[in-house]
Amino acid sequence: MSKPIIMLGAGGHAKVLMEILEHNDCELMAIVSPEKPSWTPKTFSPTWLKVDEEVLDFSGNDYLLVNGLGSLPANHNKRAHLHVFFKQQGYEFKTLIAKSAVVSRYSKLGEGVQVFPGSVVNQCTVSQFTIINSGAVVEHDVYIGENCHIAPRAVLCGDVVLGNQVHVGAGATIIQGVTVGNGAVIGAGSIVTKNVPAFHTVYPAKGLIKG
Numbered sequence: 098m099s100k101p102i103i104m105l106g107a108g109g110h111a112k113v114l115m116e117i118l119e120h121n122d123c124e125l126m127a128i129v130s131p132e133k134p135s136w137t138p139k140t141f142s143p144t145w146l147k148v149d150e151e152v153l154d155f156s157g158n159d160y161l162l163v164n165g166l167g168s169l170p171a172n173h174n175k176r177a178h179l180h181v182f183f184k185q186q187g188y189e190f191k192t193l194i195a196k197s198a199v200v201s202r203y204s205k206l207g208e209g210v211q212v213f214p215g216s217v218v219n220q221c222t223v224s225q226f227t228i229i230n231s232g233a234v235v236e237h238d239v240y241i242g243e244n245c246h247i248a249p250r251a252v253l254c255g256d257v258v259l260g261n262q263v264h265v266g267a268g269a270t271i272i273q274g275v276t277v278g279n280g281a282v283i284g285a286g287s288i289v290t291k292n293v294p295a296f297h298t299v300y301p302a303k304g305l306i307k308g
Contacts, residue, residue, distance in 0.1 A: 227242075
């Protein structure tokens with residue numbers, strides 16, 4: 098039986114994670130949010146904690162954390178800060194896999210990885226705290242660094258390598274063998290055919306509309 102869960106955050110990302118917890122028969126014990134959550138699954142009656150520091154009243158030996166903060170390039174650092182802070186306090190983050198996701202038994206998932214509904218994760222390595230969002234495809238022999246976000250319907254073809262804190266936007270495609278450096282941002286709908294330097298932003302090609 099899994100330890101009870103404390104969710105950090107209560108926004109849209111957290112709502113999906115709460116449903117994944119429900120489907121996996123986990124116990125959501127508490128939610129941390131400045132404002133009282135507007136929605137939780139009917140199977141849960143979590144305690145409301147207003148600030149992160151209140152989590153410290155609950156032993157890291159008895160509870161697991163889930164980072165419910167969504168991941169956009171602008172808040173990568175805030176999300177990462179939560180991981181660093183609570184790991185220093187001795188807490189562990191739960192790895193979550195949606196029931197409808199397809200994850201190879203030969204994939205390696207780090208601590209706190211979140212795999213959302215409808216995604217496919219073939220034989221690859223996903224480092225800690227990374228999000229594989231709804232309908233994303235991560236193909237064989239891909240390596241994904243820490244605290245990345247693979248947004249909905251993004252596709253990473255075989256042998257792609259991502260550094261840490263990379264954001265791959267919705268519907269983007271990275272073809273086989275490409276390496277993307279730390280902190281890079283791949284814009285939604287982009288098709289990446291060449292290596293991307295660290296902290297570089299890739300913009301999608303502009304559509305041509307003929308009158």
